[in-house]
Amino acid sequence: MRSFNFSAGPAILPESVIKNAQQMLWDAKDSGIGILEHSHRGKVFVDILAETKANIRTLASVPDEYEILFLQGGASSQFFMLPMNFLKGGTADYINTGTWSKKAIKEAQKFGTVNVPSTGEHNGFTEVPTKHKFSSNPVYVHFTSNNTIAGTEFHAEPEAPSGAWLACDASSDIFSRKIDISKYGMVYAGAQKNLGPSGVTLVIIRKDLVETGAEDLPTMLQYRTHVAKDSAFNTPPTFGIYIIGEVVKWLLSSGGLTHIESYNKNKADLLYNYVDSSDLFYGTAKEGSRSLMNVCFRCKDETKEAEFIAAAAKEGLVNLKGHRSVGGMRASIYNAFPVAGVEALVAFMKKFEGRV
């Protein structure tokens, strides 16, 4: 019996994807070889890689001017690789929406000047800034589209000043809604929330930017290396790419980003509406900034939180504890999280509150 897993990441995957993967582990596509054991230069994996890229291009309408890469090292490695390649002692603007933005800022400062055009720090990162004081000529503007810890999300991209491109850490809301890739220079996302297992990072990057990257870097740290070798300069994380491919196929067959956006909005509304109507619970993110992926809430009587989390777990509603830096509760309801799980959580909250 599988639980309803509200983990912030690694996170729940579609059950059909898991079932296919079980079979593929033993024998991938009747090749007589399991998916973990296939050479990255062999036809089975090469086809999976090509199909996955093509399907991502379809799913998110990625223009031809963009490359799709699968790298390693998580978003944390993009925090330094991005400025290492493109900052070159110049200035970039980093919107500060919390823990992950700060980590990105810290790494960028090693390669140039970071201007913070806006921050949510003064109100505990409970809302995303909408007004930004950009520097005069930044190379790029970086933002974190969804903030897993504070439970906030940009519902529209910030508009970068003329001449600057947008860079986005979309680890926790990639492909959870329609996205206009042409607004971005680069979008990156660790896979372990909305795309697949940990250990693979999706990077979508404008081709013309790739060639402007610094050249005096280790080979593995230049985007051009991975573009030239189609993410297989060295052995890529083949299993992670395979799972991403399955998740993307699942998204496409479910109706694409238009469908998943309304599905996600419906799930989040169910939960926020109950929280807003509750006498015991309240949401921590401000309206207009509320994440559809990570719903953060607390008990007005905080002493009840530990009891709530433990009692929920007994009912198969697990990993509801908020991030240790903020406390409270967090329900991560990424793409693959089923509406039935949200309904079960709301029903349990009602019961816990004594409403039923």
Place this chain on the structure above:
Amino acid sequence: MRSFNFSAGPAILPESVIKNAQQMLWDAKDSGIGILEHSHRGKVFVDILAETKANIRTLASVPDEYEILFLQGGASSQFFMLPMNFLKGGTADYINTGTWSKKAIKEAQKFGTVNVPSTGEHNGFTEVPTKHKFSSNPVYVHFTSNNTIAGTEFHAEPEAPSGAWLACDASSDIFSRKIDISKYGMVYAGAQKNLGPSGVTLVIIRKDLVETGAEDLPTMLQYRTHVAKDSAFNTPPTFGIYIIGEVVKWLLSSGGLTHIESYNKNKADLLYNYVDSSDLFYGTAKEGSRSLMNVCFRCKDETKEAEFIAAAAKEGLVNLKGHRSVGGMRASIYNAFPVAGVEALVAFMKKFEGRV
């Protein structure tokens, strides 16, 4: 029906490991959550990480003075991370045994002076050098313990000059035989040959070296970051670490490195003995340098090679084609490759040669 998979990597895994993984994908240890979907901060994965480290320590008698890390980016990322941390403009000696050594040399040259104390280039890398002209005071001596392309292997470590430590890319023979870790400053290995799936790199490093690493580096590129956070500074490749853990348990329960060494020697002997006795086939690596992991051989009449490879594949003996840079045949027979597969290959070679 699974084939006998002679792939050089990603490569064959123990079937018992695959079968356990199939179950764990759906529900890991009766947690109600699949292994891909477990938080890296949760008890299930934290226990797996701790157990895997402890079992590696037991398997290879890793002294307390060494850390065991799981990183991303393959051995190719260690090619730069090692010199980036420790070279600091100094000199290191890199023994050149072929393609992978050269790649390591290229990256190290970006951070200091590389002296090549010995090379097998003059004889096409068909043997590993035994005499070395070390520089006067290298920081470390680097070697590639097994060379997958040329099919050569060091059967004893080179002896580093006083004051220098040994660094080893052991990607293709890690834990295939007994190893005295105390001889090394650092051993690293991409997992996808002898340890697990691609996307995770095992690093065993002397604790006192970690702290001498350069400090002005991106956080993710400092070994101290990963030591301080027990390989979980950011989300580690959890599934890859789980599989490594299962492979290590399989090695321990099979009799440890003493057993696997004799098992591997037996498999390689079977194949080399036949090749040496053959009128059609011959081995390419020189005696004394022959790899127990990658047996490279050719047909005296090279026009027969394509036919041999295709006919073998029809018999379920797959991925026997040599690396594109050298041609011929290569039978990769890592730890998990069964003796039955080597026997089947020898029987097929006899038949192909017309001996039976």
